[in-house]
Amino acid sequence: MKVIVDQDRCVGAGQCVLAAPEVFDQRDSDGIVVLLTEDVPAGSEEDVREAARICPALAIELSEP
Amino acid sequence: MTETLPGVPAFPMTRGRCPFDPPPELARIQHDEPVTRVELWDGSTPWVVTRYDDVRALLADPRFSADSDLPGYPHVTEGRAARSGVTKSFITMDGAAHAAQRRLLTPDFMVKKMEALRPKIQGIVDGLIDEMLAGPKPADLVQAFALPLPSLVICELLGVPYADRALFHRISKTLISRTSTAAESLAATKELLDYFGELTERKLTEPGDDVLSKLAAEQLATGRMTRHEIAGMGQVLLVAGHETTANMIALGTVALLENPSQLAEMRAAGERGDAKLLANAVEELLRYLNIAHSGRRRVALEDVEVGGQLIRRGEGVIAANDMANRDDSAFPDADVLDIHRKARHHVAFGYGVHQCLGQPLARVELQVAYGTLYHRIPTLALAKPLGELRFKDDMAVYGVHELPVTW
Numbered sequence A: 001m002k003v004i005v006d007q008d009r010c011v012g013a014g015q016c017v018l019a020a021p022e023v024f025d026q027r028d029s030d031g032i033v034v035l036l037t038e039d040v041p042a043g044s045e046e047d048v049r050e051a052a053r054i055c056p057a058l059a060i061e062l063s064e065p
Numbered sequence B: 001m002t003e004t005l006p007g008v009p010a011f012p013m014t015r016g017r018c019p020f021d022p023p024p025e026l027a028r029i030q031h032d033e034p035v036t037r038v039e040l041w042d043g044s045t046p047w048v049v050t051r052y053d054d055v056r057a058l059l060a061d062p063r064f065s066a067d068s069d070l071p072g073y074p075h076v077t078e079g080r081a082a083r084s085g086v087t088k089s090f091i092t093m094d095g096a097a098h099a100a101q102r103r104l105l106t107p108d109f110m111v112k113k114m115e116a117l118r119p120k121i122q123g124i125v126d127g128l129i130d131e132m133l134a135g136p137k138p139a140d141l142v143q144a145f146a147l148p149l150p151s152l153v154i155c156e157l158l159g160v161p162y163a164d165r166a167l168f169h170r171i172s173k174t175l176i177s178r179t180s181t182a183a184e185s186l187a188a189t190k191e192l193l194d195y196f197g198e199l200t201e202r203k204l205t206e207p208g209d210d211v212l213s214k215l216a217a218e219q220l221a222t223g224r225m226t227r228h229e230i231a232g233m234g235q236v237l238l239v240a241g242h243e244t245t246a247n248m249i250a251l252g253t254v255a256l257l258e259n260p261s262q263l264a265e266m267r268a269a270g271e272r273g274d275a276k277l278l279a280n281a282v283e284e285l286l287r288y289l290n291i292a293h294s295g296r297r298r299v300a301l302e303d304v305e306v307g308g309q310l311i312r313r314g315e316g317v318i319a320a321n322d323m324a325n326r327d328d329s330a331f332p333d334a335d336v337l338d339i340h341r342k343a344r345h346h347v348a349f350g351y352g353v354h355q356c357l358g359q360p361l362a363r364v365e366l367q368v369a370y371g372t373l374y375h376r377i378p379t380l381a382l383a384k385p386l387g388e389l390r391f392k393d394d395m396a397v398y399g400v401h402e403l404p405v406t407w
Helices: A015-019 A045-054 B024-032 B052-059 B078-083 B095-103 B111-116 B118-134 B141-146 B148-158 B162-176 B182-205 B211-220 B227-257 B260-272 B275-289 B359-376
Strands: A002-005 A024-026 A033-035 A060-063 B035-037 B047-049 B296-300 B304-306 B309-311 B316-319 B404-406
Touching: A002 A033, A015 A024, A015 A045, A015 B111, A015 B359, A024 B111, A045 A060, B035 B309, B047 B052, B052 B296, B052 B304, B052 B316, B078 B162, B078 B182, B111 B118, B111 B359, B118 B141, B118 B148, B118 B359, B141 B148, B141 B227, B141 B359, B148 B162, B148 B211, B148 B227, B148 B359, B162 B182, B162 B227, B182 B211, B182 B227, B211 B227, B227 B260, B227 B275, B227 B359, B260 B275, B260 B359, B275 B359
Parallel strands: B047 B316
Antiparallel strands: A002 A060, A024 A033, B035 B047, B296 B316, B304 B309
């Protein structure tokens, strides 16, 4: 599974960081989402799907193999 | 009282027998006619949207504006209507202007910063509980614990002297009261804007490591923002930063005291430091209690269909997030409080680009407060029957006015 984030849409609510901290982080300068990895580590798929589902700005896209 | 149109229910609605449940009339609407018209204090008849999927779709849709200056915007109280236009901040802006202002603040509330505050918040919680236990009982948990905790933290973050709390607690009360007149609301907002204006200017010469000092140096000094704009921002952050968490702590405690088996689990989770269960419980309490109980207000910028109902351009809409959080299709047995439930998709913080900026802070505060209070005071109990508590039906943020407890 791959993740794509849209930093222009992101509103820095931090939901993704709480749902899947191994994949998402926030940029120090403005709190906007940054990816720690584009490839979702095995075992984190459900957390990442949850992050995409709860992102209030619809800024997370997943491509499932 | 205003007279209601035949068949159009008045909004906000009255709660029923259970102080934690949304108004029964709103539940009926969700079941029977999930998008329907309601009547506000001024006789206007915006739509109310009550189902989870519809509320999320609406709040994520840029064809609905949060601009409270637009005609048709549903002001749920006279006081709110009076303040519109006097003060403007990102919460009532759209698009790029909203994003630019919000992004000035997102780094100050991001998850890792709030996590770094956890030890400090724990210290405040411990100190407040020590003081309460050393004092007389019964005690008012609101004044002794629930209100001071978030007030101290938001003061520190913003750079507002905690010594001024009597002033801002008084003004906040007027601002969130559903019964404030236009004149009272205007006077209160003016007083708080003046206070923040002066404080921000003072930060130019006496800066600290806080949000207002940053805004003073980077925005005011450079002419990017006016004193009035920064004051508007400060007002929102201060009021939202303490009223909400304070009410969640107190009302959450009432709800848990009424659910002794779940309280026992919270106590045990706190004792063994079960961060995962505490975090899960916080999400469930946010969902179940949904203290921001006036809905999220928007106005349609074009004709849009929501839940099968056509909403015309210029019409007001109230997204009833409290009712959405009780939608069985999103939360099975939604009227049951269950701290083990997966509830992170709740809309207690709203949804869409305006979703609560301070939610990472609220979460840490609530996790520490709930995770400490009940195991530090295992015999905590109401000092008055539930039926005698004064619930905040008269305020835009729900909770209890006082919470007499003993131990």
